[in-house]
Amino acid sequence: DDQKRQEVWSTIEDALLNDHIDQFRAEFLELHPYDQARIFEDLEVDVRLQIYTYLSPEEVADVMEHIDYEDIEPFFTEMDPRFAAQVFAEMSTDDAVDILNELDKNKVASFLTIMDDQSAEEIKDLLHYEEKTAGSIMTTEFVVVTTGMTIKDAMLHLRKEAPDAETIYYTYVIDEDKRLVGVISLRDLIISEDEWLISDVMNERVVSVSVGEDQEEVARMVRDYDFLALPVVDFQDHLLGIITVDDIMDVMQEEASDDYSKLAAISDVDSPDENAFA
Ligand code: ATP
Ligand code: MG
Structure with a gap:
C-alpha cells in the first residue's frame, strides 16, 4: 500500500x-x-x-x-x-x-x-456538550420531514438535503412542536406510493438516546438494535442530532483502549506486592 x-x-x-x-x-x-x-x-x-x-x-x-x-x-x-x-x-x-x-x-x-x-x-x-456523552459525538447533519408530508414531498426534500447529510438511509419525522415522532428508512420511502402520507408509513416506535447519555451506552444500543444511526433528543424529545455507526466504531476503540490502560495501571500497582513474595 x-x-x-x-x-x-x-x-x-x-x-x-x-x-x-x-x-x-x-x-x-x-x-x-x-x-x-x-x-x-x-x-x-x-x-x-x-x-x-x-x-x-x-x-x-x-x-x-x-x-x-x-x-x-x-x-x-x-x-x-x-x-x-x-x-x-x-x-x-x-x-x-x-x-x-x-x-x-x-x-x-x-x-x-x-x-x-x-x-x-x-x-x-x-x-x-460534555465529553463522552451522546451530545459530544452526534452530528447535526440529518434529514428530517414532518408528519403531514406526502412521500413525494419527502423524496424531493431528501434529494435536496442528501449532499450534506451524514446518512440518507434514515429520515426522521417530527411533529409541529419539532418533537421526534417517527423514522422512515430509505427502503420504506422507495417502496411507498407518491401520494401516501409520511404519518401512515413511518415507524412510530422510534428508539432514541438522550443528549447526556454516556457514549458507551450509545455504542451498546447501536450494537443491540443493529441500526446504522440513532437519533439524539433533549428532555422534551426535540431532535438534536444523530450518531452514525462509523462514529460508534471510534467510540468502541476509544473505550477499549481506556479499559486497557486501566488494566495496565492496575498491574503496575500490583507488581511491588509480587516482589514482596519473591
Ligand atoms: P430491514 O432490516 O427491516 O429489512 P432495512 O435493512 O431497510 O430494513 P435497517 O437499517 O435494518 O433497514 O432498519 C430496519 C428498520 O428500522 C427500518 O424500517 C427503519 O425505519 C427502522 N429504524 C431505523 N432507525 C430506527 C430507530 N432509531 N428506531 C426505531 N426504528 C428505526
Ligand atoms: Mg436490515
Missing part, C-alpha cells in the same frame, strides 16, 4: 513542481481521502501550503476528516485562517467539534468569528 502511494505521489509531485493544477487535481482527487490524508501527513509544510491553494475547502475537509484529531492542530494552524474556517464549516459538525476541542480557546473563538453564521452556531452548540 505504501509503495502504491509512493508511486502515485511521484506523479503528483511532478504536477506540483510544474504548477499543473489540473493535473494535480486529477491525480490527487482520484485517491480516497484516507489515502490523501496519509500522503498529506508526510509532506513538508510548504508543499501543503501549495496544495491548499489547489483544493476547495470541501476537498480539504475530506482529507482532514481522515487525520487523527490529536495530530491535526498543525494543519489548521498553517492554513490561512479564513480558509481554515471554511474547511471547518465544510466538515461534518461532529468531526469539526472533535478537532476544535483540541485547539486552544482563543484560536477556536477566532475561527468561529470568521465562519459563516449558520455553521458557527451549529458548532458552538455542539462544543457545549
